[in-house]
């Protein structure tokens with residue numbers, strides 16, 4: 001069936017400026033790490049993309065290795081894009097990355113110019129795109145000179161294969177160096193993609209301050225702690241959840257009683273605020289404007305509806321924030 005997007009799609013989403021750039025990102029972005037690969041139901045992935053776009057999500061995040069198998073998420077995204085979104089390319093901010101294991105041998109991983117240039121060409125073919133909006137270096141490479149990696153990102157922008165570039169998983173000191181080098185090259189770093197959730201607050205120490213000073217945006221990945229900070233595990237481990245799935249990134253052992261005790265207490269605050277726990281966890285990240293966008297994953301369209309509902313209530317009373325601090329301590 002032909003897809004006609006919701007005409008009201010821009011009325012309920014918030015769009016935040018990414019650092020000091022000209023680009024705004026939807027406050028909620030959809031990541032295709034899980035549930036878009038070769039083992040998932042294609043029509044479900046397609047329905048999630050449509051739902052996200054209908055709700056005003058403009059930003060879609062991929063990487064060369066998302067699947068399984070690696071590359072499958074980009075291929076499926078390419079099929080969905082061709083079927084449903086070709087007429088809407090200019091309303092979308094599409095990101096991909098390279099940095100993790102992609103093909104055998106010394107040129108299929110890390111941060112050499114050889115790897116990054118080849119990987120982006122492969123990604124563009126898989127997705128059927130002429131360019132991506134954002135291309136990231138996915139993780140720092142301890143061996144390749146940072147000048148080489150950043151030089152490849154700069155070249156990619158000059159070639160028109162990406163409009164903007166970003167870094168991911170860089171610690172504050174590494175990020176500072178990368179941002180400086182990119183400034184020298186004349187291709188500013190648009191964004192840092194970092195893990196951040198109520199259960200994982202490392203960015204608060206230094207990174208968020210640095211990014212603000214430098215005018216670089218921040219997108220928080222796994223803001224729901226891969227599903228833990230939702231109602232998903234309140235009554236055990238559902239058979240269709242990530243923890244029960246073959247994904248190695250969340251296991252039944254991660255759903256500890258200590259974590260669940262915190263989840264239950266947080267859920268009480270969410271209920272009192274009239275929100276789902278997922279909505280409160282996302283609002284909490286967006287609460288003070290230091291983070292441009294929260295990058296969620298989903299396994300069903302309804303989860304995206306729920307998450308986007310967070311936008312309705314992003315403010316916290318001081319006593320709510322204090323209670324949350326005590327629970328997380």
Ligand SMILES: NC(=O)c1ccc[n+]([C@@H]2O[C@H](COP(=O)([O-])OP(=O)(O)OC[C@H]3O[C@@H](n4cnc5c(N)ncnc54)[C@H](OP(=O)(O)O)[C@@H]3O)[C@@H](O)[C@H]2O)c1
Nearest residue numbers: 031032033221222223224225226227230241242296297306
């Ligand atoms: N740069 C990096 O190194 C890096 C690393 C990891 C992720 N990422 C990016 O971040 C994106 C998100 O990561 P993530 O999937 O771990 O994020 P997440 O948002 O923390 O977790 C997503 C999971 O939470 C559950 N969920 C989502 N909304 C829900 C709701 N409203 N109610 C109940 N459960 C809900 C679903 O679990 P079920 O599947 O169990 O239903 C979903 O798969 C990825 O797709 C990727 O684009 C980047």
